[in-house]
Amino acid sequence: MKSRKPCNRGIGPAFDVIGGKWKAAILWELHAQPRRFGELRRLLPEIGEKTLILQLRELEADGIVHREVFHEVPPRVEYSQTKLGATLHAALGPLADWGDRHARRVATARRQAEAAA
Structure with a gap:
């Protein structure tokens, strides 16, 4: 029997x-x-513009985010979750809960590991 890699x-x-660092946060927003785009920049001030553009393009290519261009003056672009993106968002909820419950414990363990090194 051939073993499967996880x-x-x-x-x-x-x-x-x-x-990556930002895709889950973008999806959450x-x-x-x-x-x-400008709203996302304000909601996620730590992310650089180039990085945000790249992450949005990747999420769009994966079918997680929909990009809609409104042909107006000035042009307007909106990003939204697709149905597939909504299922991923639902899957991230328990992960976010885990982070809320264990963030302090993980931070303490990291500090201890750094001190021991």
């Missing part, structure tokens, strides 16, 4: 989509309502 199933493909 990265080829379940968690691997999921992290391929949400991997798009959950409530569609957002314009």
Whole structure:
């Protein structure tokens, strides 16, 4: 029997989509309502403009985010969650809960590991 690598199933493909520092945060902000690029920049002030553009493009390519261009003057673009994105958002909820419950414990463990090194 051929062994399967864990990265080829379940968690691997999921992290391929949400991997990186910002994709989950972007998805979280798009959950409530569609957002314009400038709104996302204000909601996520730590992310650089180039990085935000790249992350949005990747999420769009994966079918998680929809980009709609309104042909107006001036042009307007809105980003929203797709149905697939909504299912990913629902899957991130328990992960966010885990982070809320264990953030202090993880931070303490990291400090202890750094001090021991």
